[in-house]
Amino acid sequence: MGRSLARESAMKILFQMELNNDFSSDALNIFFENNSFEDDEKEYILQTVNQLNENIKIIDENIEKYAQGWKLNRIPKVDLSILRIAINEILHRKDIPVEVSINEAINISKKYSTNESSKFINGLLGSFVRDMEHINKL
Structure with missing residues (x-):
C-alpha cells in the first residue's frame, strides 16, 4: 500500500471520527478490524491519530489562524481531516x-474533495509553512 495510501486511510478514519464525534481507541480498533494494512502502514495511521489527539488544540488553532476568517465548523470535514494530517x-x-x-x-484533496478545496489547502499550508520558516530564522 505505501505511505500515500496509509495517509489516505488516516484521513478516512479521522473523517469518520470527526463525523461521529468519536475519537476513541474503540473507533480506531474497529477501523483496523475492517481494513488490512501492512505493519508500517498501521503504525503510521496509529501514530497520526494519536499525535492528532494529543495536539488537536494547537493544530486546530493553526488551521483557524490560516483559514482567513473561516471557522473550523465551516471547513468541510474531509478538508479539515486533510489539513490536520498535513499540519x-x-x-x-x-x-x-x-x-x-x-x-x-x-x-488527497483532489481525490476526495473539490478543486477549490485543493487550492484552499495549498494556500493555507503555504502560509503556515512560510510563517514557520520566518519564525525559525529569528
Missing part, C-alpha cells in the same frame, strides 16, 4: 519533508 506532519514528523506533506494533502 501534524509538518509540526511533529521530521522524517517527512514539508513538501511531501503539502503535496500529499493536495493530492
Whole structure:
C-alpha cells in the first residue's frame, strides 16, 4: 500500500471520527478490524491519530489562524481531516519533508474533495509553512 495510501486511510478514519464525534481507541480498533494494512502502514495511521489527539488544540488553532476568517465548523470535514494530517506532519514528523506533506494533502484533496478545496489547502499550508520558516530564522 505505501505511505500515500496509509495517509489516505488516516484521513478516512479521522473523517469518520470527526463525523461521529468519536475519537476513541474503540473507533480506531474497529477501523483496523475492517481494513488490512501492512505493519508500517498501521503504525503510521496509529501514530497520526494519536499525535492528532494529543495536539488537536494547537493544530486546530493553526488551521483557524490560516483559514482567513473561516471557522473550523465551516471547513468541510474531509478538508479539515486533510489539513490536520498535513499540519501534524509538518509540526511533529521530521522524517517527512514539508513538501511531501503539502503535496500529499493536495493530492488527497483532489481525490476526495473539490478543486477549490485543493487550492484552499495549498494556500493555507503555504502560509503556515512560510510563517514557520520566518519564525525559525529569528
